[in-house]
Amino acid sequence: MRPGLVQALADTAVTAPAAVLDLAALRANAADLAARAGGLPVRVATKSVRCRWVLDTLGAERVMTYSAAESVWLARHGHADVLLAYPTTDTAALARIAADPLVRERVTVMVDHPDHLRLLTAAGAGPRRPVRVCLDLDASLRLGPLHLGVRRSPVHTPAQAAAAARRVLATPGLRLHGVMCYDAQVAGLADSSAAVRAVKTLSTRELGRRRPELVAAVREVADVPLVNVGGTGSLHLYGRSGEVTEVTAGSGLLGPTLFDGYRAFRPRPALFLVSPVVRRPGRRVATVFSTGFTASGPPGRDRLPTPVHPPGLRLTRAEGAGEVQTPVAGAGADALRVGDLVWFRPAKSGEQLERVSTVHVVEDGTVLASVPTYRGEGGCFG
Known part of the structure; x- marks a missing residue:
């Protein structure tokens, strides 16, 4: 994660779970895709946006x-x-x-x-x-x-x-x-x-x-x-x-985790999901609301969102990522309080935006705009 993202959202009232877009990362990814295309026009796949x-x-x-x-x-x-x-x-x-x-x-x-x-x-x-x-x-x-x-x-x-x-x-x-x-x-x-x-x-x-x-x-x-x-x-x-x-x-624009393992390129993480801690069930465990937005494809842990901030968190094997609650475990959980935000990277990008109505766009450490997703405009296309 680039510096400034966490603080930008901490200073803004948001309804979580929410989506956060790093505008600088998006623009850098778009430039990389254009360069890799070797002069051919790039058509943007909306499914991933x-x-x-x-x-x-x-x-x-x-x-x-x-x-x-x-x-x-x-x-x-x-x-x-x-x-x-x-x-x-x-x-x-x-x-x-x-x-x-x-x-x-x-x-x-x-x-x-x-x-x-x-x-x-x-x-x-x-x-x-x-x-x-x-x-x-x-x-x-x-x-x-x-x-x-x-x-x-x-x-x-x-x-x-x-x-x-x-x-x-x-x-x-x-x-x-x-x-x-x-x-x-x-x-x-x-x-x-x-x-x-x-x-x-x-x-x-x-x-x-x-x-x-x-x-x-x-x-x-x-x-x-x-x-x-x-x-x-x-x-x-x-x-x-x-x-x-x-x-x-499409996916290369927002850089979800399923695209981390390519040798020829590595997109910058541009899309994040954030959600508050709602429970502290025990030592080294915190429970956040929702974020269980599993990506499509063959079932596996690589289809789950990945907690990336605070550092030192992981999903539990017993529950994974849930529709209404997601436990995160590890040393990073002990410093979390009810109401603190946990940041996740999704496995895929566009699918996750079907679950939220707003994307908070961050640039230079501030929320530049809060914009609607397809869902936020009433455009749920299945």
Whole structure:
């Protein structure tokens, strides 16, 4: 933690649990991501942010959304280049996209299956109300029966990509605008072991061969202007990839703990959760209110928030991080009194901001602003 954060919040009346943003760390992380992108534009993944003030402060011209309703909301709040990263069955939101000329021009919808195309046409997309779509290409590594990576698109080979592109073109009212190829097994995995590093190296080489073939197969069908790839942990790999037009990053802006273990970079911790001590059940133990905001993914202790201030605290194995109470143990607990604040770093960033309505922005040792999260604006998109 940078000096001045703790004192800045101590001098401000806050309702805890609360979120605290170190503005200098955020700006430094954004600059690092831009430098690592090697000249490619960086699209900001809103799933890892979930705060419009942060998007506006960063001047995020391109955003990658996680929800169809969120996409409509951001488009209507002035974001002119919105890429919905996940296929959706939200027919009400799709109908709003199809019906609103401004939103149609600003939002690109992800597809990878014929059913997605049928949903769009049923929602109102047509020759007079054309909707832009992006084709999701599978970037996972397949070694015989092994599937290494997340379960996303079924479009894995160049032939499948070309066939999917032809289906889009054959659907009245849909315009194929681009392709996405997200390497989750590279971008989203820390360098935690030799085996993980080997898989990431192997996958990067395999994608280096297959991805240009996938893009070329699609471009033989339609001249798509958008080729989106990468994430915080891999955007540095694509600066010389001629077929790529942009990269994406989100978690690297706020620096949650799951991104501490990468060898190529180390984001600065920019987001913290703070909550007061509400009990002193015994020696070397204090209990704080809430903060049990467990991150998504495979269950494990690495998905829990980490106490970072005062020093000398840890979660207990018996309770971990709880929804309404979280015990912290260790030598640092003895100096805590009821009402004192304990600071945590979250394992992931945006997910945690679903649980609070306000982010306190700290700059130069003072609270510069207290700004709403998506939740604080009533934007809970699930």
